Amino acid sequence: MLVEIGVQGTLDELGTPLSRVTFVVFDLETTGGSHAEHAITEIGAVKVRGGEVIGEFATLVDPGRPIPPFITVLTGITDAMVVAAPPMRQVLPAFLEFAAGTVLVAHNAPFDVGFIKASCQEHGYPPPVAPVVDTADLARRVLTRDEVPNCKLSTLARVFRSSTEPCHRALADAKATVDVLHALIERVGSYGVTTLEELKGFVRAPTPEQKRKRHLASSVPSAPGVYVFEDERGEALYIGKSGDLRTRVRSYFTASETRARIREMIGIAERVRPIVCATALEAEVRELRLIGAAKPRYNRRSRFPEKVVWLKLTDEQFPRLSIVREVKADAGTYLGPFGSARGAEDARSALHEAVPLRQCTERVTTRTWRPACALAEMGRCGAPCEGRQSPGDYQRHVEDARAAMEGDPGAVFAALEARMGRLAAEQRYEEAAVDRDRLAVFVRTAARMQRLRSLTGLPELIAAAPAFDGGWDIHVVRHGRLAAAGVMPKGAHPTPFVDALVATAETVVPGPGPLPAAVAEESECILRWLDSPGVRLVRVDGVYGLPARGAGRLKERIDLAYQGLEPRGTREGRPLR
Incomplete structure (x- = not known):
């Protein structure tokens, strides 16, 4: 008779009880949100074990750069407070020693841990490998x-009645996080989590909602296309694309999906609507169109095409540069689109530096008269408002501005580069940096618009790319808008297939301006596909190309000059070379 003999497991096999784990709960204050561009101003940490505090660490840190006013308002930390504080190269080894051999804890840990790892890399220390x-x-x-409207530290501290109120100071926030940690450990105990190993597995495991809603992926086909997560009312919550819809949608219900917002979305979703597409380009375009139309709340990159602005050279007797939100069917010249009015203002300032157009907003004709402003005395305007400049003389400036916007921006580049040189010679580096950034906005926008117009100006373009199965992905593009997509089988004769695809393609009636039929993002998707390896032009109605002396050649110089430069305000501005 066989007898089973029980063997008691070791403590290692059972795991480390959470009551015996030493945690270092820490918080950082910084000059901004990106560890690649900003620096730490304060570190606060609390060492706890078994619910008891066994040590604290707190220090201000000299960031080596000015603290932005917004951060000072938020944290109360001023430049004067950190001027005598130790730099990070002195603080970092002390903090790493304090945290050695422990489990690190932070609220929104990727932010704080990211800054610590970046500091380790900068100062030659190995990054912490602690859980x-x-x-x-x-x-x-x-x-x-x-239970809670959100999971902000202030909200959780209030719900769990923390003895310390978070106030955007490192040690206070770390103490509040300690109370939150202990309350959460009590909660996970109801799930049977009692050891550090079980806590790790609990965090990595799919949420109950993810497990419960795996059936939503059961009817999704294995094909390229777009998927739409919808709530019980049919409202789009999240829209995405994939080359294999079934595989991608299934991944949302596994442990690999760790994004908090997406997990929250899954808890609300009641169905997944697949939209099968013929090609990957069609899927990308459809995703853009659906996001722009539905603006799902869980898509962080939702498109708002109605919010773009344009720089317009107006259609009047003495044109001026105006920032507008609508492209009209008039004789105006448009540059854009810009994502913000600030970008359009930067481009306008750059153009004004090179071309002495009037900057007043009133309508000026040969029949009106008003006193000239100070710009006339500075030589920045010909004062047509006072009759000093005839329409013919002023028109030469208008043509220069139009040429810079639509063709060669060399005059703007030369004017700004000369001004930056003068400012740098006078050690006015911040002003030079401002001009550098304005020039970059103008040239990059002009280059983008010229590239877009090379496509949107074509009534029709048909192109093909090799498909994976030996066939061809074929697309019909009209005025920059995808009008049809299809896959021609291997060995099929191209002419009847292309003719049939063209016959069934969407009829596109172009509107005014550089983007007559689609948003810029859609046309740029098509341009990227046209530039991909193996793509062949089948038929082009018009001339597909860029101006020989267009903005693209200057954009390359701009991009080269920006390589290695830090954002504005973090180093001295200098002229483009």
């Missing part, structure tokens, strides 16, 4: 929307 617990992520897993 990391993110209390924000843990809270999203164990708390419902009925």
Whole structure:
């Protein structure tokens, strides 16, 4: 008779009880949100084990750069407070020693850990390899929307009645996070989580909502296309694309999907609507169009084409540069689109530096008269308002501005480069940097618009690219808009297939301006596809090309000059070379 003999497992096999784990709960204050561009101004940390505090670490840090006013308002940390503080190269080894051999804890840990790892790399220290617990992520897993409206530290501290109120100072926020951590550990105990190893597995595991809604992927086909997560009312929550819809949608219900917003979206979603597309380009375009139309709340990159602005050379007797939101069917000249009015203002300032157009907003004709402004005395305007400049003389400036906007921006480049040189010689580096950035906005926007117009000006373009199965992906593009997409089987005769695709393609009636039929993002998708290896032009109605002396050649110089430059305000501005 065989007898089973029980063997008691070791403590290592059972795991490390959470009551015996030493946690270092820490928080950072910084000059901004990106560790690649900003620096740490304060570190606060609390070492706890078994619910007891066994050590604290707190220090201000000299960031080596000015603290932005917004950050000072938020944290209360001023330049005067950090001027005598130790730099990060002195603080970092002390913090790493304090945290050695522990489990790191932070609220929204990727932010704080990212700054620590960047500092380690900068100062020659190996990055910490300790396990990391993110209390924000843990809270999203164990708390419902009925319990908390969000998982911000201030909200959780209030719900769990923390003894310390978070106030955007490092040590206070770290102490509040300690109370939140202990409350969350109590919560996960109800899920049977009692060891560090079980806590790691709990964080990595799919949420109950992800497991419960795996059936939503069951009817999704294995084909390229777009998928739309919808709520019970049919409202789009999230829109994406994939070359294999079934595989991609299934991934949303596994542990590999760690994005908190997406997990929250899955809890609301009631169905997934697949839209099968013929080609990957069609899927990309359809995704853009659907996001722009539905503006799903869980798509961080939702498109708002109605919010773009344009720089317009107006259609009047004495034209001026105006920032507008609508392209009209008039004789005006448009540059854009810009994502913000600030970008359009930067481009206008650059153009005004090279061309002495009037900058007043009133309508000026040969029949009106008003006193000239100071710009006339500075030689920046010919004062047509006072009759000093005839329409013919002023028209030469208008043509120069139009040429810079639509063709060769060399005059703008030369004028700004000369001004930057003068400013740098006078050690006015910040002003030179401002001009550098304005010039970059103008040239890059002009280059983008010229590239877009090379496509949007064509009534029809047909192109083909090799497909994976030996056939051909064929697309019909009209005025920069994808009008039809199809896959020609291997060995098929191209002429009847292309003719049939053209016959069934969308009829596109162009509107005014550089983007007559589609948003810029759609036309740029098509341009990227046209530039991909193996693409062949089948038929082109018109001339497909860029101006020989267009903005593209100067954009290359701009991009080269920006390589290695830090954002505005972090180093001295200098002229483009």
